[in-house]
Structure formats: structure tokens, C-alpha cells
Amino acid sequence: MKQLVILSGKGGTGKTSLTAALAHLAAQDGWKGRIVLADADVDAANLELVLKPFLIESQNFIGGKVAIIQTESCSVCGTCAFVCRFDAVLSPTESTDQATEYHIDPLACEGCASCVYQCPTHSISLQEQVAGKFHYSESLYGPLYHAHLFPGQENSGKLVTLVKQRARLDAFDNQRDLIIVDGPPGIGCPVISAISGADLALIVTEPSVSGIHDLQRILQTLQHFGVPPLVVINKADLVPQATVEIQNFCKEKEIEVIGTIPFDLAIPRALVASEIVTAVQPEAPASLAIRQVWRHLSSRYLGAL
Amino acid sequence: MIIAIASGKGGTGKTAIATSLALAAKRPLRFLDCDVEAPNAALFLKPKLEHRKPVGIPIPVIDEELCSYCGRCAAVCEFHAIAIMGNKSLIFPELCHGCGSCTLICPEHAIRERIDTIGVLEGGSALPEIQFAQGILNIGEPMAVPVIRELKKWSFPSPTGQINPIEQTSPASSNGLEIRDAPPGASCPVVETLRGADFAILVTEPTPFGYHDLRQVVEICRDLNIPAGVIINRDGIGEKTVEEFCASEGLPILMRIPLQRNLAQALAQGETIYTADVRFRAPFEQLLTKIRGIGHV
Numbered sequence: 001m002k003q004l005v006i007l008s009g010k011g012g013t014g015k016t017s018l019t020a021a022l023a024h025l026a027a028q029d030g031w032k033g034r035i036v037l038a039d040a041d042v043d044a045a046n047l048e049l050v051l052k053p054f055l056i057e058s059q060n061f062i063g064g065k066v067a068i069i070q071t072e073s074c075s076v077c078g079t080c081a082f083v084c085r086f087d088a089v090l091s092p093t094e095s096t097d098q099a100t101e102y103h104i105d106p107l108a109c110e111g112c113a114s115c116v117y118q119c120p121t122h123s124i125s126l127q128e129q130v131a132g133k134f135h136y137s138e139s140l141y142g143p144l145y146h147a148h149l150f151p152g153q154e155n156s157g158k159l160v161t162l163v164k165q166r167a168r169l170d171a172f173d174n175q176r177d178l179i180i181v182d183g184p185p186g187i188g189c190p191v192i193s194a195i196s197g198a199d200l201a202l203i204v205t206e207p208s209v210s211g212i213h214d215l216q217r218i219l220q221t222l223q224h225f226g227v228p229p230l231v232v233i234n235k236a237d238l239v240p241q242a243t244v245e246i247q248n249f250c251k252e253k254e255i256e257v258i259g260t261i262p263f264d265l266a267i268p269r270a271l272v273a274s275e276i277v278t279a280v281q282p283e284a285p286a287s288l289a290i291r292q293v294w295r296h297l298s299s300r301y302l303g304a305l
Numbered sequence: 306m307i308i309a310i311a312s313g314k315g316g317t318g319k320t321a322i323a324t325s326l327a328l329a330a331k332r333p334l335r336f337l338d339c340d341v342e343a344p345n346a347a348l349f350l351k352p353k354l355e356h357r358k359p360v361g362i363p364i365p366v367i368d369e370e371l372c373s374y375c376g377r378c379a380a381v382c383e384f385h386a387i388a389i390m391g392n393k394s395l396i397f398p399e400l401c402h403g404c405g406s407c408t409l410i411c412p413e414h415a416i417r418e419r420i421d422t423i424g425v426l427e428g429g430s431a432l433p434e435i436q437f438a439q440g441i442l443n444i445g446e447p448m449a450v451p452v453i454r455e456l457k458k459w460s461f462p463s464p465t466g467q468i469n470p471i472e473q474t475s476p477a478s479s480n481g482l483e484i485r486d487a488p489p490g491a492s493c494p495v496v497e498t499l500r501g502a503d504f505a506i507l508v509t510e511p512t513p514f515g516y517h518d519l520r521q522v523v524e525i526c527r528d529l530n531i532p533a534g535v536i537i538n539r540d541g542i543g544e545k546t547v548e549e550f551c552a553s554e555g556l557p558i559l560m561r562i563p564l565q566r567n568l569a570q571a572l573a574q575g576e577t578i579y580t581a582d583v584r585f586r587a588p589f590e591q592l593l594t595k596i597r598g599i600g601h602v
Contacts, residue, residue: 008315011317083406083409112383112404117381152491185490187442210345210348220444225445238566242574272512
């Protein structure tokens with residue numbers, strides 16, 4: 001069983017559109033039943049919007065904890081505000097509602113419990129927070145493990161880990177060969193969770209100054225964690241000289257550019273209709289290019305499965 | 306006045322809009338690139354970065370001479386960053402949040418803290434009177450929030466005097482302007498960027514993805530009690546759902562930017578919307594006036 005993670009560094013380069021198209025092409029290409037899908041972008045979980053899966057299971061995700069002050073026993077000494085390093089304790093004067101007690105700002109609280117242990121009257125406790133929902137669904141192209149982190153919550157990395165764990169269990173139990181993980185943008189906590197355990201990363205970049213800058217950041221991150229990368233250049237004909245620049249850069253670093261996808265309105269059109277571009281417009285230039293990417297990927301990198 | 310530019314979905318044009326606003330607005334102003342995982346605003350504003358400051362979090366160091374291996378530090382650590390096994394202590398810096406709970410609880414005062422660098426702040430000026438600063442998270446580090454938190458508080462010297470953080474202000478006393486370019490998504494780094502802002506510009510696109518992710522950030526703005534307006538980028542490619550949502554939520558649509566190949570090409574090469582297309586000069590120049598006129602800013 002192999003794990004392929006789709007990443008980009010920069011947001012909006014086409015990770016989810018490409019992930020959905022690869023799932024569709026794989027199913028067409030004799031891979032039906034061999035694939036598990038995981039959406040690791042839990043604070044902007046969009047894969048389900050194009051796959052339109054049938055929801056089988058949902059459960060609450062307990063994320064971090066948040067401190068709560070019991071006002072009845074609080075002596076208003078201010079120790080909690082003094083020890084908190086996250087500016088999460090609002091003093092009576094800071095509170096908007098002119099309260100006379102100290103309050104915790106749940107969005108700022110890290111749940112470190114420092115205040116819990118330092119409070120002389122033992123008036124503070126930690127409370128577990130339901131930070132999101134975890135889902136398992138069935139799509140036309142295979143099972144989908146996905147999640148929804150509630151807005152503003154922490155611990156997105158932990159939720160990504162849960163999504164991936166369940167996807168991996170499914171692959172083991174049902175002898176599926178490939179997990180395709182749709183990753184989040186950036187290089188921080190949820191990205192590191194998405195990379196962990198991956199055999200191969202497919203980076204979707206675009207020929208822009210931002211695309212190139214962020215491509216370098218994600219490549220360094222993959223190198224740090226020892227995951228081999230492949231690169232796809234989306235909207236490649238938008239600025240041809242920048243595409244050449246990316247190709248040269250990759251050549252120098254001995255990273256394979258596995259394909260280029262042209263700037264094609266078929267992609268946003270499919271997106272607007274919540275459809276997969278290779279399914280609704282199989283002959284569009286972008287669809288043909290993605291088909292080529294899948295062919296290379298499956299024959300050269302996934303063939304040995 | 307502090308304005309944050311956020312989006313939920315990545316690649317909707319946050320940085321293009323934040324940098325265009327910076328060029329159109331009355332200066333002096335302060336510009337913070339809070340997308341510390343993938344900071345790109347410098348590619349457009351091209352600042353001269355002259356100041357650097359490492360950012361770290363305080364990691365415990367246990368003095369083995371004083372330690373009695375009682376295990377209190379490990380017991381109180383919510384992040385499992387300390388383990389005490391027999392007469393051995395182990396610290397896992399990548400799990401530590403730097404809260405200091407262990408330092409305070411240690412009965413032997415055997416814990417001191419050292420700063421573990423997780424990123425860097427860079428600052429300087431872009432054009433006369435744009436004071437630019439960005440945070441850069443180190444490769445392999447998971448936590449962006451501490452870097453953003455320090456970036457917001459950072460003051461550094463400039464040719465025009467010391468640059469200090471701008472206070473959250475009311476519209477009447479809006480003598481200073483700070484523009485914050487937020488990271489994508491809707492989790493803690495976005496919250497940290499928005500916290501303390503007077504107004505949020507939410508950039509979206511009229512697609513199911515744009516709509517879904519916009520709703521997430523709108524909820525954060527509600528929780529933080531920050532008024533917001535929407536800019537629709539790639540206007541005309543799709544559906545009306547975003548507009549219907551804005552209307553029903555009372556979110557003003559501040560600007561529309563159509564999908565144009567030449568604009569996309571200019572942005573790809575490091576130009577801003579403001580400099581690339583004269584038709585957007587007036588809308589960006591009027592954006593602040595529009596924002597000041599909205600509700601309870």
C-alpha cells in the first residue's frame with residue numbers, strides 16, 4: 001500500500017481539482033476498488049464538494065482543551081492572567097461586558113493548564129472542546145475520509161492525523177493499494193501531519209512569483225521529512241518563461257516535472273458546477289493533460305503495486 | 306485602524322488585494338505579511354529588508370543537579386513534551402508550546418528556559434512610507450501562531466523613526482493604518498491574524514469552494530466581533546451563491562474583480578492589481594473610505 005499526498009505550498013493552485021481528477025481517472029483505468037481518498041485540508045475541506053459522496057459515518061472530534069474559571073470561588077487575585085503566556089485571560093477591565101471577574105478567551109487559550117495549577121483557590125478547570133467533525137463517506141471512486149474543523153479551532157494537525165489513520169486502516173482491511181491525500185496549503189502543522197507516512201508527494205505549482213517561492217518552501221519541507229517529490233505545473237502557458245524557470249530549477253534539483261496543465265477555463269467551469277473536469281469535459285486541453293499526468297504517475301511510480 | 310485580508314480558500318487573491326490596497330492608501334502605513342508559512346507579499350511590494358529578529362518559544366531545560374525526578378513537570382504538561390523515567394528526563398521541543406507550566410510547578414526550581422528558534426521576523430521599508438514586516442516560519446516547524454503573535458508586536462527602527470505596532474482604533478481616530486495579509490484556511494493562524502483587527506476584507510471567488518471557505522472565515526469574524534466586507538475575485542465565472550450569502554448575512558460587497566488572463570499574467574510576474582490595470586486605481590483608492598463608512602468600524 002502506498003500513500004500519495006498532493007501539496008502546493010501556495011493555496012489555490014489546483015490541488016483539489018487535480019486530486020478529484022486523479023481519483024476519477026484511476027477508477028476508469030482499472031483501479032476501481034484499489035483506492036482510498038483522504039481530504040487532509042480540514043479547515044477548507046473541499047474534496048467532498050466535487051466527489052459528492054454518500055455520507056456513512058460522522059463523529060465528533062475532540063480537539064484541544066480550554067480553561068474555564070468558576071466565578072463563585074474565584075478570589076479575583078489575577079494569578080491566572082499573570083501566568084498565561086497567550087494573553088487568553090481577560091481581566092475585569094478588559095472584558096467588554098464590564099464583568100467584575102476574570103474570563104478566558106477560548107480562541108486564545110492554548111489549553112496548557114498553567115493557570116489551572118497556579119490558581120490558589122482551585123477555581124479553574126480544563127474542558128474538552130468539540131473542535132470539529134470527522135466523516136467517512138463512499139464516493140463513486142472509492143471511500144473518502146474527510147473532516148470539518150470548526151472555524152477558528154486549533155489542532156488541525158491532530159484531525160488530519162485521525163483522517164489519515166482511518167484511511168490507512170481501510171486500505172489495510174480491504175487490501176487497497178493506494179491512498180490519495182489531498183493536502184492543505186502552507187508548510188506548518190496540518191501539512192506536516194499530511195506528509196507523515198507518505199511515500200510520494202505530488203506538488204501542484206503555477207508559473208508565478210508566488211508559486212515558485214512557495215514551491216521552494218514545500219520542497220524544503222519534503223526534503224526535511226524525507227518524502228520524494230514530483231512536480232506538476234498548472235496554468236503552465238500563463239507565463240511560459242516562468243514555467244521554463246520552474247523546469248530548469250527542478251532539473252537542477254533532480255526533481256521530475258511529471259506534467260504541465262494549460263490555463264483552461266474548463267477547470268473553473270467544472271468547479272463552478274461542482275464537477276470533475278476529466279469527467280464532464282474529457283476532451284478539454286486540461287483534461288488531456290491531467291490524463292497524461294495520471295498515465296506517467298501510474299506506470300512509473302505506482303506500477304509496482 | 307487595522308485591516309486584515311483573509312479568505313478561507315487559498316489562492317483567491319488575498320496578497321494581490323492587500324498589496325494593491327497598500328499602494329493605494331494614504332501613507333505612512335504598516336504592512337504585515339502574516340502568512341508565515343508561505344509569505345509572498347514581499348514579492349510584490351519589494352521592500353528593502355534591513356531588520357531581522359529571530360522568534361522562538363521558551364523550551365524547558367532541566368538542571369539534573371537540582372531535579373528530584375518527582376515527575377510533576379511531566380504530569381502537568383498537556384502536550385506530552387516532557388517525560389521522566391527513573392533518573393532520566395527527556396524533553397521533546399517539537400511538542401512544547403512554551404507555556405511555562407512546568408517551570409512554575411517544579412518544587413525544586415530545577416527548570417530554566419531557553420529559546421528555541423522557530424522562525425524569523427524581517428522588516429524594512431517598501432516605497433517611501435510603507436513600513437513592511439513579514440514572519441517566516443522555519444522549515445519543519447509546525448507552529449505558525451507564535452511567529453504571527455510576535456510579528457504583530459514587533460517594532461523596529463526606520464528612516465522615518467521608530468515603527469511601533471498600531472493600536473486598534475475607532476474610525477474617528479484612525480490616524481495610523483495597518484494592513485495584515487492573512488494565511489489561508491480557518492484555523493488558529495487565521496484567528497491570530499484577525500485578532501485585534503478593526504475590519505476584515507474577505508476575498509472569495511464565486512465557486513462552491515470559495516463559498517464554502519468564505520463561510521468558515523465569516524464565522525471567525527463573528528466570534529471575534531470584527532465587521533467584514535467581501536471582495537469577489539474572478540467575478541463572472543460562476544454562480545450567485547456567494548452574492549446571495551453576502552446579502553443574507555449583511556456582508557457588503559466592496560469590489561468585484563473579473564477573471565482576466567492579462568491580469569493573472571501581470572500578478573504572476575510580481576505586479577499588483579493596482580499597478581497592472583488603471584481601471585482598478587479608483588476602486589482601491591476609494592476602498593478605505595468605503596470601509597470607514599460601514600457599520601460600527
